[in-house]
Amino acid sequence: MHQFLPYAWFQGRCVPFEDAKVSVATHALHYGTGAFGGMRAIPDPIKPGGMLLFRADRHARRLSQSAHLLLADLSEETVMEALTAMLHANKPTTPIYLRPFVYTSDLGIAPRLHNIETDFLIYGLELGDYLSPDGVSCRISSWTRQEDRSLPLRGKISGAYITSSLAKSEAVASGFDEALLMNTRGKVSEASGMNLFIVRDGQLITPGVDQDILEGITRASVIELARGMGIDVIERPVDKTELFIADEVFLTGTAAKISPIRQLESTVLSQHRPLMEALRSKLVAITEGRDEQYAHWITRIDLGN
Numbered sequence: 001m002h003q004f005l006p007y008a009w010f011q012g013r014c015v016p017f018e019d020a021k022v023s024v025a026t027h028a029l030h031y032g033t034g035a036f037g038g039m040r041a042i043p044d045p046i047k048p049g050g051m052l053l054f055r056a057d058r059h060a061r062r063l064s065q066s067a068h069l070l071l072a073d074l075s076e077e078t079v080m081e082a083l084t085a086m087l088h089a090n091k092p093t094t095p096i097y098l099r100p101f102v103y104t105s106d107l108g109i110a111p112r113l114h115n116i117e118t119d120f121l122i123y124g125l126e127l128g129d130y131l132s133p134d135g136v137s138c139r140i141s142s143w144t145r146q147e148d149r150s151l152p153l154r155g156k157i158s159g160a161y162i163t164s165s166l167a168k169s170e171a172v173a174s175g176f177d178e179a180l181l182m183n184t185r186g187k188v189s190e191a192s193g194m195n196l197f198i199v200r201d202g203q204l205i206t207p208g209v210d211q212d213i214l215e216g217i218t219r220a221s222v223i224e225l226a227r228g229m230g231i232d233v234i235e236r237p238v239d240k241t242e243l244f245i246a247d248e249v250f251l252t253g254t255a256a257k258i259s260p261i262r263q264l265e266s267t268v269l270s271q272h273r274p275l276m277e278a279l280r281s282k283l284v285a286i287t288e289g290r291d292e293q294y295a296h297w298i299t300r301i302d303l304g305n
């Protein structure tokens with residue numbers, strides 16, 4: 001059972017988590033017409049009394065864009081104000097995961113996005129490692145990642161996560177930790193909730209934004225960090241075979257952070273991952289507020305506690 005933060009943001013204010021409840025007739029519950037975000041916040045390890053949020057502006061922007069794709073209005077400022085209020089109400093003292101969610105809150109039927117009320121909520125929970133930092137086993141999913149022409153894949157649209165859920169459960173049922181999904185063109189897309197990188201001959205390679213991926217914020221950060229470290233980064237279609245012969249294969253995401261793939265199907269992959277390790281320690285230093293150069297990626301919310 002998750003440890004939830006005591007207060008949620010719900011219907012425009014902070015309320016006790018137990019009181020943040022929706023009706024059985026809530027439109028989004030039936031049609032998947034919502035969009036969410038996911039961000040981590042940690043207590044400031046250097047100057048206690050505040051929480052550090054990684055790339056909060058990017059997360060707020062992606063959520064605002066996701067809302068726009070669902071024909072709803074949600075400004076980045078509204079997201080940031082609610083996040084701030086929610087953190088002040090909870091005054092967390094441990095690392096947490098924040099889940100903002102915009103959804104069609106009207107009661108009743110008929111799939112649509114016009115003439116419908118929407119609401120915006122946030123709740124939080126304690127979250128340790130989502131995937132083992134030592135490496136995960138993956139299978140190639142029998143499910144295919146959706147296409148942008150049938151669903152707005154630039155948004156984190158709730159309904160889209162049926163494919164992720166099927167892929168994840170299929171992977172676990174067959175003895176693996178995670179699933180890798182191919183796109184409809186037969187190229188590698190991403191995992192159930194993470195982007196994918198490989199290293200070949202010193203180059204960092206990742207499927208481009210035209211490969212039906214979610215435009216991950218960790219992915220964009222890793223690309224920028226790698227370039228800053230003088231590493232060649234190439235965004236291009238990735239074939240399945242490349243995964244088996246790559247020097248390093250790893251996943252990135254807010255929940256997963258940077259997690260290596262140690263086994264793919266029945267093949268054990270290389271356990272020597274110098275590039276991934278370098279990127280991971282850089283990212284950890286940044287998220288903990290220990291890296292001056294990337295200090296602008298961190299938002300500090302002062303809680304005065």
Ligand code: PMP
Pocket residue numbers: 038156164190191192193194195213214215216217218219252253254255
């Ligand atoms: N792909 C999918 C399908 C996801 O749900 C996530 C998690 N948000 C990611 C990739 C990674 O994105 P981010 O780095 O922004 O968390």
